[in-house]
Amino acid sequence: MTKINIPRLDLLHYTHGTASQRLQFSKDIGSAFNETGFVTIANHGMEKGLIDELYQVVQAFFALPEATKLKYEIPGLAGQRGYTAKGKEKAKDASVPDLKEFWQRGQDGNPIVEELPRFDEVTGEVFRRLETVGRELLNAIAVYLSLPEDYFEPSVIQGxxxxxxxxxxxxxxxxxxxxxxxxAGAHEDINLITLLIGASADGLEVLTREGTWYPVKALGEDIVVNVGDMLQRLTNNKLKSTTHRVVNPPRELMKTSRFSVPFFLHPKANMNLAVLESCIDAEHPKAYADITAGEYLDERLREIGLKM
Known part of the structure; x- marks a missing residue:
């Protein structure tokens, strides 16, 4: 099997480390994002108890009757808040929908699940924690790109x-x-970076440069972080938004559920995704037309079937 660079990095080395540890963290995450687009992160501040309760409330929600879940499907929002039923989302260019249903929450405008008093509180706390981790990781990425450390901050705070x-x-x-x-069909994420808090079963695979599929597994409570298309566009392909998928389990396990909770770090709609001048040279001409994050998100939501 092809061995690829998906390093395990300690976030404390960046948030509380020495100057040399911080710089090394930036180099390591930048190198991995340049090669494969994936890392795993330890010491991210999410306690095991919170992660366990997150999966408890998530499983409880999806165990609710179909009619109850459908109360929380909000027309006109392209699945950006509340419940999205089976058969709605597909990978770009796929002919059939993914075998999944999901719930999404954002900064505000989130429906309250009346049947599960802890659902909103727990998912809200996880949202806030992962937003903080994501901002710290973007700071490290900015340093790797020789940008001001706070380059992304104005665009992602309350994004x-x-x-x-x-x-x-x-x-x-x-x-x-x-x-x-x-x-989940082979796809790339839309956003800047994605932070994935484990999963209840294996199945996540990334496509290597050699065209083979490589399984990604996090250790314990580590989170998996990958580059999204917005960051790839901004850096003119210097940082890779790697194709990945969730494969079906062996036939005898198809009758079981798999749960997963990714956090998609999106900037504000007005963020300019025009390619950074520092990422353009004779060997790497500008690969993308100028576009805002909002325009790009709208385009992609239509491609994956969530928006008409």
């Missing part, structure tokens, strides 16, 4: 970030599925 709780639902009869139906 359009999303916490998504995903249920890859059981399939009672796998033989009934279309041949190309998977839990």
């Amino acid at each position: 359009n970030s999303i916490l998504r709780a995903i249920h890859y639902f059981p399939i009672a009869d796998p033989s009934s599925l279309p041949a190309n139906a998977v839990r």
